[in-house]
Amino acid sequence: MTKSFLARNPSVLAFLLCLALFTLGVTVLSEGLGLNLVSTSFVKTLGKTLCLCLAAIAMDLVWGYCGILSLGHFAFFGLGGYAIGMWLMYERTRLIVVDSLANAPLPPTEQEIADAIGTQIFGVVGSAEFPPVWAFAHSLPLQLVMVVLVPGVLALVFGWLAFRSRVTGVYLSILTQAMTLALSLYLFQNDSGLRGNNGLSGLQNLPGLADTPQSLVSLWFFWASALALALGYLLAAWVVSGKLGSVIRGIRDDEARVRFLGYPVETFKLFVFTLTAIIAAIAGALYYPQAGIINPAEIAPIASIYLAVWVAIGGRGRLYGAVIGAAFVSLLSTFFTGGQAPDLNLGVYTVKWVDWWLVLLGLSFVLVTLFAPKGIGGLFDLAAGIRSPNRRGADLGPDQGSFREKEAET
Amino acid sequence: MTQLLEVSGVSVSFDGFKAINNLSFSIGPAELRAIIGPNGAGKTTFMDIVTGKTRPDEGSVLWGEEHVSLLGLSENRIAQAGVGRKFQRPTVFEDQSVFDNLMMALKKPRGPLATLLFRPSEADVARVGELAREIGLADALTRKSGELSHGQKQWLEIGMLLAQEPRLLLVDEPAAGMTLAEREHTTDILVEAAKTRAVVVVEHDMEFVRRLNCKVTVLHEGSVLAEGSLDHVTANKDVIDVYLGRG
Numbered sequence: 001m002t003k004s005f006l007a008r009n010p011s012v013l014a015f016l017l018c019l020a021l022f023t024l025g026v027t028v029l030s031e032g033l034g035l036n037l038v039s040t041s042f043v044k045t046l047g048k049t050l051c052l053c054l055a056a057i058a059m060d061l062v063w064g065y066c067g068i069l070s071l072g073h074f075a076f077f078g079l080g081g082y083a084i085g086m087w088l089m090y091e092r093t094r095l096i097v098v099d100s101l102a103n104a105p106l107p108p109t110e111q112e113i114a115d116a117i118g119t120q121i122f123g124v125v126g127s128a129e130f131p132p133v134w135a136f137a138h139s140l141p142l143q144l145v146m147v148v149l150v151p152g153v154l155a156l157v158f159g160w161l162a163f164r165s166r167v168t169g170v171y172l173s174i175l176t177q178a179m180t181l182a183l184s185l186y187l188f189q190n191d192s193g194l195r196g197n198n199g200l201s202g203l204q205n206l207p208g209l210a211d212t213p214q215s216l217v218s219l220w221f222f223w224a225s226a227l228a229l230a231l232g233y234l235l236a237a238w239v240v241s242g243k244l245g246s247v248i249r250g251i252r253d254d255e256a257r258v259r260f261l262g263y264p265v266e267t268f269k270l271f272v273f274t275l276t277a278i279i280a281a282i283a284g285a286l287y288y289p290q291a292g293i294i295n296p297a298e299i300a301p302i303a304s305i306y307l308a309v310w311v312a313i314g315g316r317g318r319l320y321g322a323v324i325g326a327a328f329v330s331l332l333s334t335f336f337t338g339g340q341a342p343d344l345n346l347g348v349y350t351v352k353w354v355d356w357w358l359v360l361l362g363l364s365f366v367l368v369t370l371f372a373p374k375g376i377g378g379l380f381d382l383a384a385g386i387r388s389p390n391r392r393g394a395d396l397g398p399d400q401g402s403f404r405e406k407e408a409e410t
Numbered sequence: 411m412t413q414l415l416e417v418s419g420v421s422v423s424f425d426g427f428k429a430i431n432n433l434s435f436s437i438g439p440a441e442l443r444a445i446i447g448p449n450g451a452g453k454t455t456f457m458d459i460v461t462g463k464t465r466p467d468e469g470s471v472l473w474g475e476e477h478v479s480l481l482g483l484s485e486n487r488i489a490q491a492g493v494g495r496k497f498q499r500p501t502v503f504e505d506q507s508v509f510d511n512l513m514m515a516l517k518k519p520r521g522p523l524a525t526l527l528f529r530p531s532e533a534d535v536a537r538v539g540e541l542a543r544e545i546g547l548a549d550a551l552t553r554k555s556g557e558l559s560h561g562q563k564q565w566l567e568i569g570m571l572l573a574q575e576p577r578l579l580l581v582d583e584p585a586a587g588m589t590l591a592e593r594e595h596t597t598d599i600l601v602e603a604a605k606t607r608a609v610v611v612v613e614h615d616m617e618f619v620r621r622l623n624c625k626v627t628v629l630h631e632g633s634v635l636a637e638g639s640l641d642h643v644t645a646n647k648d649v650i651d652v653y654l655g656r657g
Contacts (some may be wrong), residue, residue, distance in 0.1 A: 242525075243525050243526075244525045244528075246514045249505060257503070259485040260486075262489035262574065406649070
């Protein structure tokens with residue numbers, strides 16, 4: 001009981017070691033600093049994947065541990081991306097504008113600069129005015145605060161309303177879907193102030209670093225993503241290792257019982273929901289500068305469903321499962337939809353993976369759910385020789401309990 | 411002597427069916443009480459009302475020396491005030507070890523932040539060990555509670571209840587599915603607990619109630635039919651009609 005945190009959780013140390021080795025390996029092989037074996041675009045893909053893994057950890061915390069099947073966490077991911085994207089776009093446009101106006105016979109006034117930036121950014125949606133949501137876009141620190149604050153407050157308010165009225169299960173999932181759909185539809189509008197369906201673009205160019213090659217910038221973001229994933233993993237592991245972990249797993253298995261123990265279940269749910277929303281937002285803020293563009297389609301309901309699919313395939317209720325699921329499925333998805341996978345010629349029909357990938361993903365989701373509910377993470381149990389007794393899906397004990405065999409950890 | 415819990419004139423109906431009808435009940439701070447009654451007498455609904463799961467249509471539920479009304483408090487607030495409840499079927503957290511189950515129930519601040527930062531002290535670990543000995547699970551601390559036998563789960567839940575250090579224990583059919591030896595042990599635990607706190611036991615089994623050797627309240631159709639010693643109530647004509655008069 002008195003052992004240190006890492007000693008009690010050997011998988012955390014193993015994970016951090018793997019992540020460090022991976023980061024080092026990619027750096028050594030990279031185009032920017034190393035042997036030029038891994039292209040810049042692939043470094044970006046890997047960096048983005050690390051961000052998705054972080055979002056998957058958030059999803060695992062809220063779903064795998066606390067039992068809230070949120071199908072809206074990609075909304076928070078997207079909001080984080082928008083928040084950082086606003087500063088990136090504003091600042092870069094400002095530098096360009098100042099540069100071009102420097103040649104004018106008269107030095108430009110503040111107002112002229114502001115107008116020129118407005119025209120540059122909002123011309124595409126037929127406007128030149130800065131909407132109120134851009135009030136802090138000129139300042140990086142303020143906008144970084146927004147990365148945490150906006151999704152955090154949205155999650156807090158939404159969660160408070162939903163949990164207070166004791167909405168649970170599939171109804172809550174539908175509610176979170178509705179939230180992300182509403183947000184995405186709102187952002188699609190041109191007068192939402194965030195450039196409608198054009199979204200924010202050119203985010204890969206860091207302001208003031210025009211001379212720095214992308215091969216280097218991509219590595220910076222790759223490192224930052226790896227660091228964020230490591231810290232996020234540590235935080236999540238610490239949160240679930242103590243009594244709070246016990247309580248939220250209790251909430252997942254038998255909410256009413258936890259209530260009769262005296263724990264305010266709604267407050268715990270709200271805490272986990274908001275915490276994971278913030279983790280997802282930070283992941284998004286690191287993801288979109290690597291993607292270069294964000295638009296409302298990114299936070300369409302399907303994105304949040306993918307998140308749940310990754311966690312399910314990786315193995316929910318264990319953090320490394322979520323990471324493995326997100327990395328494995330999203331990289332595979334990049335491979336199949338990027339046109340790199342060779343077509344499969346069946347004689348009568350040629351399978352084009354770009355079209356068939358989703359079918360394959362859906363099928364594997366169904367198969368995993370049916371036959372390997374522990375997901376890929378379950379392979380570690382097999383290797384360690386841990387096996388759940390096969391009671392054909394019946395309860396572990398002789399009596400009707402809260403917990404069934406298929407969900408047993410060990 | 412002032413009473414710990416005073417329920418007076420409580421009624422509740424579900425879709426027109428009166429589950430509890432003008433029920434009055436009170437119990438002192440260190441008293442053992444058995445509630446018996448046929449199926450549908452309102453025993454479980456009574457517990458639901460006291461623990462805040464069901465809101466009564468009328469009546470009052472007063473608690474403690476200050477006579478605080480429990481109506482309108484949420485379940486977790488009532489639990490924190492000192493009402494512990496054991497369900498009919500054992501509900502322990504099967505995915506977690508016996509140690510974790512007991513540690514979760516141990517009386518500590520219940521807020522998320524306090525829970526997040528909580529690290530068990532030596533005294534807490536010792537207390538959990540002591541409780542485990544009391545309920546005969548000292549060797550099973552690291553086992554998953556889902557692996558325990560039915561009777562052991564019942565005990566674990568009683569242990570969790572004791573860990574909460576409630577002032578009032580509501581126990582629903584604690585002896586269901588237990589062997590004779592296990593029943594005797596359960597009786598001992600309950601009688602011991604009632605020396606320092608109020609314990610209300612809902613039970614079908616007359617033999618078990620006789621062994622508890624305490625005042626008995628008979629419920630029928632949502633109100634109190636008779637109250638007194640077991641011999642007294644079993645001699646009551648109304649009770650005989652309701653309970654035994656099936657012939």
